[in-house]
Amino acid sequence: MSTQKGNTKKSGGPKYKNSSAFRNDVHDTSWKTKQINSMEITGLCSRCSDVIAWKIKYKKYKPLTQPKKCTKCQQKTVKHAYHIICIKCSTEAKVCSKCGESGDVVKSPGLSPSEQASMDSQLQEELKMLPERKRRAFLRNQELGLYEEKDKDKTVEDDIVDEDVEGEEVYDGEKKDDHIS
Ligand SMILES: [Zn+2]
Ligand SMILES: [Zn+2]
Known part of the structure; x- marks a missing residue:
């Protein structure tokens, strides 16, 4: 017999909020993962660069073990996985080196x-x-x-999120001026 409430429901949100972005290198600090993470995505249209970025982020990216043949110059000059056109040809033709579409190619070859x-x-x-x-x-x-x-x-x-700063209360609605006490 108890006078205490046993099953009071917890109020508030879930205990653990999944607030941080997914990171693929928290438990994997291997050289390969570092290399892939530091790789520049270049010469791609925005759609393809999103695809590659996604593959990298979720560790679906499989680097090439040897260069592939470029569909334009027919040389084994494609060094990036999933690309069909080498950087040189795609830059010259201003096409995406993955899907071969011309148009909104995001960047020219990026940082050295x-x-x-x-x-x-x-x-x-x-x-x-x-x-x-x-x-x-x-x-x-x-x-x-x-x-x-x-x-x-x-x-x-x-x-930097400065944790020492007191959070100002922000009202994103009308201010309740007519507060009755
Ligand atoms: Zn080429
Ligand atoms: Zn593309």
Whole structure:
């Protein structure tokens, strides 16, 4: 016999919110995964680059073990998996190197390895400039997948969620001025 309520329902949301983005390298730090993750997606139309990005993200991307024959120049110059046209031909013909469609090819061949390296070291420099607390917050956020590549243009500092700032209450409706007490 009990006077306490046994089965009070929990209020509030689920205990664990799946708020962080999916990351494919949390438990896999292998060289191959790193290589694939750091790979630039170039010379593709937006649809195809989305497909490749998806494959990379969810580890469906299978790199080529040897170059494939380009459907334009017939040379074994295709070095990226799923591509049918080599970068040179697709750049010249301004077509997507995966589906061969002309039109909205996203980018010309992107960062060279040295450019990539300098971007990386720039990030490291930015991190060094940060106060210890912010740097830790950044690394933690990154671990949780809160730091997204798409925000490349922003500085590191912009991405930091400063947990010390008290959240201002935001009313996204009408203000309740006529509060009756
Ligand atoms: Zn070619
Ligand atoms: Zn395409």
